[in-house]
Amino acid sequence: MAHATVSDRNPIDASPAVHLLENRRLSSMPIHVRANPGDYAEACLLPGDPLRAKYIAETFLSDVVQRNGERGMLGFTGTFDGKPVSVQSSGMGCPSAAIVIEELVQLGVKKIMRVGTCGGLQADLTMGDLIIALSATAADSTASHYVLGEPHAPTADFTLVHEAVHQAKHLGKPVRVGPIVSSDIFYNPDPGQAGRWSDRGILGVEMEAAVLFTLGALRKIQTGCMLLVSDVIVEGEFLRISDEEMRKAVDEMTELALHTVTS
Numbered sequence: 001m002a003h004a005t006v007s008d009r010n011p012i013d014a015s016p017a018v019h020l021l022e023n024r025r026l027s028s029m030p031i032h033v034r035a036n037p038g039d040y041a042e043a044c045l046l047p048g049d050p051l052r053a054k055y056i057a058e059t060f061l062s063d064v065v066q067r068n069g070e071r072g073m074l075g076f077t078g079t080f081d082g083k084p085v086s087v088q089s090s091g092m093g094c095p096s097a098a099i100v101i102e103e104l105v106q107l108g109v110k111k112i113m114r115v116g117t118c119g120g121l122q123a124d125l126t127m128g129d130l131i132i133a134l135s136a137t138a139a140d141s142t143a144s145h146y147v148l149g150e151p152h153a154p155t156a157d158f159t160l161v162h163e164a165v166h167q168a169k170h171l172g173k174p175v176r177v178g179p180i181v182s183s184d185i186f187y188n189p190d191p192g193q194a195g196r197w198s199d200r201g202i203l204g205v206e207m208e209a210a211v212l213f214t215l216g217a218l219r220k221i222q223t224g225c226m227l228l229v230s231d232v233i234v235e236g237e238f239l240r241i242s243d244e245e246m247r248k249a250v251d252e253m254t255e256l257a258l259h260t261v262t263s
Contacts, residue, residue, distance in 0.1 A: 030103035033088065034070045041077055041084035042110040043261040045254070046100070048208060050074040050089040056115075056254050057087050073100065083262040090114070094142035094182060094211035101215045111222040113160065114212055115250075115257045117230035118180060118204030121197050125204070125229050127241040128249040130173065130256070132156075132164045133180045133225040136209035137202065140184035143214040154182075154213035160224035160260060167259045173252060178203045180227065182210035194233055204229060224260070228253050 028036055047053050053074045057064045061078030068075035068088065075088035088104060090097040101112065118131060125131075135155045138144060143154055161177070168175045181202050188194070197205065209225040216223030228249040230241045241249070 030106050032070055032073060032099055033068050033075060033103040033107065035067045035075070035107055037106075037108050039065075039067045039077060040075070040086040040088070040104060040107045040109050042108065043084070044086040044088055044104060044109045044112050045257055045261065046088060046090050046097070046104075046112050046114045046208075046212070048090050048092050048097075048116050050091075052115075052250065053087045053089040055250075059251070060254055060258060061085065061087070080258045080262050085258060085262055090208060092186075093184065093207050094140045097208040098142055098146075098211045098215065101212060102219075105215070105219045105221060109221065111160070111261050112212065112216070113223075113257045113261050114209055114225040114227075115253055116206055116208065116225070116227050118206040118227040119194070120204050120229040120232040121181075121194060121202050123198075125176070125232060127229055127232060127239065128245050129229040130168075130175045130249070130253055131180065131203050131227045131229065132161060132168070132175050132177045133203075133209055133227065134161060134177060135179045136206075136213055136225065137179065137181040137197075138210035138214070139205075140182050140207070140210055142184075143182070143210040146211070146214050146218060152214065154210040155217070156209075156213055156224045157216060157222040160222050163263055164224060164226065164256065164260045167263065168256055171256060171259065173256055175256075176203055180204045180206060180209060180225070182207055226253050226257050 057076035064078035067077050073089050077086040090100045179202050212223050232239050
């Protein structure tokens with residue numbers, strides 16, 4: 001029986017980086033999320049900000065245990081309405097988020113809901129509005145690297161989207177549902193790009209969802225994204241949400257996200 005050569009294999013399988021990733025999955029403790037399998041619940045919220053992860057754990061969860069503090073990437077596990085749930089910060093941008101998501105999968109997480117902020121791109125959006133993302137255009141190369149540059153449409157898990165909309169109706173929370181875009185730069189040198197995104201019907205711009213949805217597809221887990229509108233551009237004027245409005249909107253979003261992932 002002939003032995004397979006590298007040229008006979010799928011080019012992805014032959015990658016040394018993939019073999020390294022597989023070996024890391026076999027180890028009990030990831031490099032950046034320093035926890036053991038079972039330390040995280042199967043359902044996990046994913047804010048970018050470590051302090052927001054801490055706030056969510058302290059405000060909404062019971063029986064909280066801190067699971068990670070490596071590099072300031074705070075992670076916690078507790079219960080919500082008696083059901084186990086975790087919250088883990090991802091940092092800013094798709095590269096950082098990808099590391100955290102990969103390691104959460106290694107630890108047994110099956111359902112990840114990003115909870116974050118975005119810039120509103122539609123004229124009828126106001127600060128504090130809540131968006132449930134259907135898809136995330138990848139204006140960032142991280143997701144493209146994962147699919148070897150092939151065309152790909154990063155898409156949220158429909159079960160999570162459907163449940164989020166259902167829970168929003170039950171809780172009386174108004175939401176917008178539609179596409180968003182994940183950018184790899186915050187201070188965009190192209191002043192016209194936001195307008196072009198808006199013309200294509202994109203609701204908001206953020207920095208992590210595209211790789212989250214891509215890894216959800218590749219790692220066979222459920223992924224979703226909720227965003228509150230923290231700033232808007234109105235006829236070229238940049239407007240930012242107040243601290244008080246931000247706290248209220250974060251609480252509204254977090255309550256909806258927790259009901260969604262624990263249902």
